[in-house]
Amino acid sequence: MFFNRTLATLLASAVIASPVFASTIKIGEVGSMSGSEATFGVSTHEGISLAIKEQNAKGGIKGKKIELISLDNQGKPEEAAIATTKLVTQDKVTAVLGEVASSRSLAMAPIAQQNKVPMISPSSTNPKVTEVGDYIFRVCFIDPFQGKVMAKFASDELKAKKVAILRDVKSDYSVGLSNFFTEAFKKSGGEIVVDQSYSSGEVDFNSQLTSIRAKKPDAIFVPGYYTEVGLIAKQARKLGIKVPLLGGDGWDSEKLYEIGGKSLNNSYFSNHYSQEDQSASVQNFIKSYKTAYKKTPDGLAAMGYDAAQVLFAAMDKTKSMSAGEIRDALAKTKDFQAVTGRITIDEKRNASKPAVVLEVKDGKFLYKSTVNP
Numbered sequence: 001m002f003f004n005r006t007l008a009t010l011l012a013s014a015v016i017a018s019p020v021f022a023s024t025i026k027i028g029e030v031g032s033m034s035g036s037e038a039t040f041g042v043s044t045h046e047g048i049s050l051a052i053k054e055q056n057a058k059g060g061i062k063g064k065k066i067e068l069i070s071l072d073n074q075g076k077p078e079e080a081a082i083a084t085t086k087l088v089t090q091d092k093v094t095a096v097l098g099e100v101a102s103s104r105s106l107a108m109a110p111i112a113q114q115n116k117v118p119m120i121s122p123s124s125t126n127p128k129v130t131e132v133g134d135y136i137f138r139v140c141f142i143d144p145f146q147g148k149v150m151a152k153f154a155s156d157e158l159k160a161k162k163v164a165i166l167r168d169v170k171s172d173y174s175v176g177l178s179n180f181f182t183e184a185f186k187k188s189g190g191e192i193v194v195d196q197s198y199s200s201g202e203v204d205f206n207s208q209l210t211s212i213r214a215k216k217p218d219a220i221f222v223p224g225y226y227t228e229v230g231l232i233a234k235q236a237r238k239l240g241i242k243v244p245l246l247g248g249d250g251w252d253s254e255k256l257y258e259i260g261g262k263s264l265n266n267s268y269f270s271n272h273y274s275q276e277d278q279s280a281s282v283q284n285f286i287k288s289y290k291t292a293y294k295k296t297p298d299g300l301a302a303m304g305y306d307a308a309q310v311l312f313a314a315m316d317k318t319k320s321m322s323a324g325e326i327r328d329a330l331a332k333t334k335d336f337q338a339v340t341g342r343i344t345i346d347e348k349r350n351a352s353k354p355a356v357v358l359e360v361k362d363g364k365f366l367y368k369s370t371v372n373p
Contacts, residue, residue: 034074093117153357247269289305
């Protein structure tokens with residue numbers, strides 16, 4: 001059950017998502033279960049829930065079953081902060097999993113840090129997230145690496161010399177990734193011919209795309225979320241822009257192709273894993289996920305699953321499962337075999353791990369290459 005509440009109602013309420021049992025370990029989750037980016041929250045929640053189901057089937061952790069308390073932030077940073085406050089002050093969760101979007105994780109992190117509750121973001125890639133404090137972790141790569149991955153792909157694989165940028169100025173994720181791509185692409189000898197912007201929620205991008213078309217770039221880097229990217233692709237093709245569109249993991253949703261259709265062909269984005277990976281860890285996860293949800297997991301589902309698994313492994317290594325012990329165990333994570341690759345947590349509490357580049361083609365995300373840190 002998910003909750004949407006005003007601050008006054010939330011702080012006054014002691015109701016939680018499920019009954020409290022002394023023998024359970026309460027873990028909080030904050031995600032966008034509704035709103036414009038709901039597929040991110042739903043996929044991540046399904047991945048986390050599958051991991052918990054599997055762990056509980058094995059006896060839980062130290063003989064205690066795991067209880068998940070999930071709160072919906074509606075895709076709003078202020079709601080993410082409210083939800084985190086409830087989880088750590090009222091529900092007294094052992095740890096918090098979330099968020100996907102960097103803007104929302106940045107709203108949550110100070111609250112978790114102040115209350116010394118370990119927080120793991122499955123897939124917020126902006127470097128600022130873990131800089132909040134020593135209780136904040138992530139299991140995904142960060143934007144400096146993701147920016148380099150796509151800059152290298154544009155330069156080496158597409159032989160692009162001139163690239164245009166179209167960024168979402170309301171998104172910490174999009175702004176940061178644009179900057180890191182720009183820096184890396186220029187270092188490779190490329191040129192950014194124009195840098196245009198929009199705000200999330202907009203639906204008309206013709207003015208920006210017309211300006212981009214005039215500069216005749218070899219590719220366009222659009223590091224936004226699938227909600228706008230699909231529309232941008234359609235409008236770009238209608239304006240006669242045929243060059244490849246490039247992006248980051250914010251593209252990863254089945255809704256992307258529903259919105260953009262064949263306009264997205266000849267587009268590429270960086271992501272956390274490929275469904276085509278034949279490794280046992282990936283294929284076993286896909287099989288279990290399909291059994292549970294009757295669909296193929298996207299990268300966000302895999303990241304939710306991995307975030308939970310890394311947390312469980314850390315908790316299992318502690319003596320009393322105190323917050324400090326869990327924090328220390330998370331910081332020592334090394335070569336953890338996850339669905340999305342081997343995860344090592346570095347000194348800044350970021351995950352050192354590979355990224356993949358996927359091609360969008362007729363509704364499928366096809367594997368192109370793997371780039372290691």
